[in-house]
Amino acid sequence: MEILSMKPLRALVILLVILCTSNTVFAQRVIQTLPGLPDKLPNKLETGYIGVGEDEEVQLFYFFFESEGDPEKDPFIFWITGGPGCSGLSVILMEIGTFVIDFPNCTGGPTALKLNEYAWTKSASILFIDQPAGTGYSYSNTLKGYITNDTLSTRLSYDFLRKWLIKHPQYLKNPLYIVGESYSGITLPLIVDEVYKGLEAGDKPTLNIKGYALGNPITDLYQDINERVPYAHGMGLLSEKLYQSAKVHCHGNYKNADPTNTICVNDLEKINQCLAKIYQPHILEPWCDEALWAPKRRDVMSLYPSSVDEIALDFIQPVVTRKKKEWCREDNAFLSHSWANDKAVQKALNVREGTQWVRCNQTLRHSKPGPSGKIPYIKDVPSTIGYHKKFTQTNARVLIFSGDHDLVAPHTSTEKWIESLKVPIKSDWRPWFVDDQIGGYTMQYAQGNYELTYATIKGSGHTNPEFRPKESFALFDRWIREIEL
Numbered sequence: 456m457e458i459l460s461m462k463p464l465r466a467l468v469i470l471l472v473i474l475c476t477s478n479t480v481f482a483q484r485v486i487q488t489l490p491g492l493p494d495k496l497p498n499k500l501e502t503g504y505i506g507v508g509e510d511e512e513v514q515l516f517y518f519f520f521e522s523e524g525d526p527e528k529d530p531f532i533f534w535i536t537g538g539p540g541c542s543g544l545s546v547i548l549m550e551i552g553t554f555v556i557d558f559p560n561c562t563g564g565p566t567a568l569k570l571n572e573y574a575w576t577k578s579a580s581i582l583f584i585d586q587p588a589g590t591g592y593s594y595s596n597t598l599k600g601y602i603t604n605d606t607l608s609t610r611l612s613y614d615f616l617r618k619w620l621i622k623h624p625q626y627l628k629n630p631l632y633i634v635g636e637s638y639s640g641i642t643l644p645l646i647v648d649e650v651y652k653g654l655e656a657g658d659k660p661t662l663n664i665k666g667y668a669l670g671n672p673i674t675d676l677y678q679d680i681n682e683r684v685p686y687a688h689g690m691g692l693l694s695e696k697l698y699q700s701a702k703v704h705c706h707g708n709y710k711n712a713d714p715t716n717t718i719c720v721n722d723l724e725k726i727n728q729c730l731a732k733i734y735q736p737h738i739l740e741p742w743c744d745e746a747l748w749a750p751k752r753r754d755v756m757s758l759y760p761s762s763v764d765e766i767a768l769d770f771i772q773p774v775v776t777r778k779k780k781e782w783c784r785e786d787n788a789f790l791s792h793s794w795a796n797d798k799a800v801q802k803a804l805n806v807r808e809g810t811q812w813v814r815c816n817q818t819l820r821h822s823k824p825g826p827s828g829k830i831p832y833i834k835d836v837p838s839t840i841g842y843h844k845k846f847t848q849t850n851a852r853v854l855i856f857s858g859d860h861d862l863v864a865p866h867t868s869t870e871k872w873i874e875s876l877k878v879p880i881k882s883d884w885r886p887w888f889v890d891d892q893i894g895g896y897t898m899q900y901a902q903g904n905y906e907l908t909y910a911t912i913k914g915s916g917h918t919n920p921e922f923r924p925k926e927s928f929a930l931f932d933r934w935i936r937e938i939e940l
Contacts, residue, residue, distance in 0.1 A: 484805040491794060492554050492568040498523045498576055500553070502804050504593075505622075507614045513600040515584050515615050516592035516806070518543055519623075520553050522580040530665070530935050531629040532581040533616055535646065537637025537673070539608065539832050540816035542591030543583025548791045550920035551575040551928075556787050556794070566794035573920070573928035578935050580626065582619065586612055587832070589816045591795075592806045604833035609645035613653070616646075620660050630665040632852075632935065636918060637864065640672020641834070644842035651849060666852035668934070670927075671864045671917050674872055675838040681710045682868035683755055684726060689867070690738060690860075693729055701726060710756045723756070730755050734784070735862040737916030743783035784921075788814060840872045847878055850904035854934045858915030858922060859895070866911055873909055878902045887930075887940035894926040897940050908934060 486500045499521035504514045522529035536543050548556050553574045560567035575581060585591025587603045595601050603611075620627055633650070635643045650664050673679050688698035701722035705712050709726075712719050732742040794800055795812035806812075816832075846853070855873060857866035878900040886893045887910065897910040910930055915923040933940055 486803060489554070489568065489803055490797060490799045491566050492570075494570055496553060497570065498553055499526075502806075504807075505615050505618050507611045507618065508595075508600060510597075512596040513588045513611060514594055514596070515586055515588070515611070517585070517615075517619065518547060518583040519619075520547075520576045520581050520583075523553070523574070523577045526580055527625075527629075529629065530579040531626050531631050532575070532579045533631065533633045533646075534581055534583045535612065535633065535635035535639040535643045536583070536586075537635060537639045538590070538815050539605070539638050539642065539834075540587060540590045541638075542585045542795075542812065542814055544585070544591055544795055544812070545788070545791055545814045546918075547583060548794070549787050550918055550924075551581070556790050558782060558787060558790070561790055565797065566790045568794075571924075573924040575920070575928060575931055577928075578932045579632075580629065582616075584612070584615060586615070589813070589830075591812055591814070592801075592804075592810050594807075594810070601830050605641055605645065605836040608832075609642050609649060612642070612646050613649035616650075616662070617653075617658065617660065620662070624660065627660055628663060631663050632666055632668060633664070634668040636670035636672065638673050640669050640674040640864070641676075641836055641839055643667060643669060643672075644839040644846075645836065647846065648842055651846075664851075666854075668854035668856070668931075670856050670919050671858055671861050671866075672855065672869065673864050674843070674869065675840055676834065677710055677837065678872065679864050679868045680756055681708065682865045682871075683862055684709045686865035686867050687726070687730060687733075687755075687862065692733060692738065693726060697722065697725055697729070712756075727755055730862075733862065736918065737784075737858070737922055738860050738862050739914075740784055740916070740922075743785060840875065843872070844876055847876055847902055847905045847907075851906075852934075852937075853905070853907040854910070854931075855907065856895075856910045856912060856919065856927075856930060858917060858919045859911045859913060860915060860922075861917040863917045870909070873900070873907065876900070876907075878905065878907060881906070889926050889929045894929060908940070910940060 484502055486502065487495055489496070501519040502517065504516055507513050507515055534543060534546065536546050546552065547554070551574060552571055553576045554568045555571045557567040557569035560569075585593040587593070587608045588595035588600045633643055633647055647664070647667050650662050654662065654664070684693070684698070684701060687693050688695075701709065701719065704716065704722060705719040709723060712723060714720060734740045734742050791814055792812065795814075801808070801810060855869060857864070857869050859866050879902055880898065881901040882899040884896055884898045886895070887897045888894055893913055895911040895913045897908065900907040900909070912919050912923050912926050912930065915926065920927040930940070
């Protein structure tokens with residue numbers, strides 16, 4: 456939902472209050488067919504809204520896919536999309552859903568879909584949400600409901616999970632794992648912590664949590680971003696001379712460099728120039744002029760150095776009508792907007808009439824308070840490494856995995872904070888395989904009832920299932936079934 460000014464927003468709130476005076480307005484719906492998908496779904500898909508907050512003013516939309524295997528026994532995954540403020544539907548359509556976008560068959564008509572050969576729903580039931588309000592199909596009945604931060608967002612996610620399971624008690628006995636990627640490296644540990652604290656406090660229902668998993672997580676807003684310069688050098692994107700000069704004159708502090716340090720500032724400007732047309736989510740992929748990651752300004756030390764402001768919905772158009780006809784990675788994002796905002800699709804998904812789907816609510820991510828009235832998402836948790844340290848004293852299975860060609864959250868930074876947990880090594884660095892080919896490298900740590908598996912996915916980027924679907928599924932499937940990599 457776009458938040459452009461306070462007056463239009465107040466009018467929208469009044470309209471929503473009139474339309475949504477009860478949280479029972481939206482019935483849950485089980486779906487078997489979808490526009491653009493030629494086949495029937497091989498598993499149960501349910502969509503709906505759950506009200507959270509003091510007065511349930513925040514209405515969070517969800518997609519629930521039952522496992523294609525054995526729903527009564529297979530693990531139950533609560534998926535947390537990154538961003539902050541990115542829709543679970545974007546992960547469904549472009550990464551791990553039962554169905555995904557079928558780009559070759561998108562020839563100017565409606566967005567085509569196909570069943571996903573590497574859907575993670577083959578091994579687990581997965582619950583996706585659009586969180587926070589203003590993301591995807593989720594909304595708030597009040598202005599206050601759009602004001603959020605890391606801490607509040609995660610409390611509402613925990614509230615949502617409990618309420619959903621109360622309505623679906625048949626899944627309470629399934630092993631629960633909380634899984635996400637990217638910025639959920641900040642929010643997901645907070646949710647896990649809420650679950651563990653809830654168990655200690657006797658919250659109902661009792662959640663059968665077994666662990667969590669994170670892909671290419673942003674875990675520390677300083678360390679992960681600061682690591683981009685050493686990583687870019689290690690991958691051959693920066694010269695030895697430039698890197699050593701920046702390292703010496705910036706004293707290893709690239710993110711919070713002293714603006715009066717002229718030599719350091721000049722070195723960082725040269726680094727930005729070198730990385731100006733590097734596609735940060737995967738450094739080997741081509742730069743696309745029309746990509747959603749095309750910047751208004753370049754700064755490798757920004758959280759999302761290549762992102763733009765929220766795309767206006769009237770800009771979304773079929774890919775084939777744009778100037779560049781060849782496929783670009785971010786074309787799938789444009790197609791997602793087209794499909795998700797199709798009236799027939801929204802009717803099939805039981806979405807409130809008139810809703811405009813936004814893949815990633817950039818208003819929440821980037822805006823600043825001011826005359827425009829835009830509402831910012833407040834990042835009030837700079838690091839979650841301490842939470843991971845805390846979890847080493849619990850009974851938990853943990854998977855941390857990284858694409859080794861990601862410049863957004865470099866795997867080298869992830870490896871450093873994992874080492875800082877000081878958990879004994881159970882199995883040292885070694886390759887793991889898919890079809891007799893190296894899928895990546897892995898090592899395992901263990902302490903009491905705590906076990907952490909770290910794995911790289913060779914040749915992958917920031918959102919692993921998007922870049923290496925086969926290897927990503929193999930990794931997830933083996934880990935969730937407790938099969939050695």
